[in-house]
Amino acid sequence: MLSEKVSALLNDQVNKEFYSAYLYLDFSNYFEERGLDGFANWYKIQAQEERDHALLFYQYLHNNNAKVVLGAIAQPDKDLGSDMAVLKAGLEHEVYVTGLINAIYAAAHEDKDFRTMQFLDWFVKEQGEEEVNANDLISKMELFGSDPKGLYMLNSELKGRVYNAPSLTL
Ligand code: FEO
DSSP states (O other), X not given: OOOHHHHHHHHHHHHHHHHHHHHHHHHHHHHHHXXXXXXXXXXXXXXXXXXXXXXXXXXXXXXXXXXXXXXXXXXXXXXXXXXXXXXXXXXHHHHHHHHHHHHHHHHHHHTTOHHXXXXXXXHHHHHHXXXXXXXXXXXXXXXXXXXXXXXXXXXHHHHTOOOOOOSOOO
């Protein structure tokens, strides 16, 4: 049985993960318009992963007989003024999401809700990886992005990213 607080936080996370998907689709949209199809691909796959995250929270709530309420998804509102601004907004967003996951974990811990803590373990690890990925992208852009050939190569590398279903199943 999930507590009201944990259940509400998990429900809110469904919305936050769908927002993340929408945000990354907005990033993909920005790069499509720029003609950088590799970057667009990278963020489109990121959007798919975020949708998967939302569905995992959704399913976890249902598996535990909790009610799910689907709220409105906010319009993406990040500064897309430059390629680097987009990349940095991505990192900033992942750090924010890490804070959300940690807050749910803390609430579950307070409740001695070990099942939810175990469910969230996957997300704690995932957030670590997502922050590394976002940081790597910024580092590579700093190193190679100002040179047209470097940007071309980086774009080609990012075009190779393929979608993988999440390793967590419920
Ligand atoms: Fe669902 Fe990028 O965290």
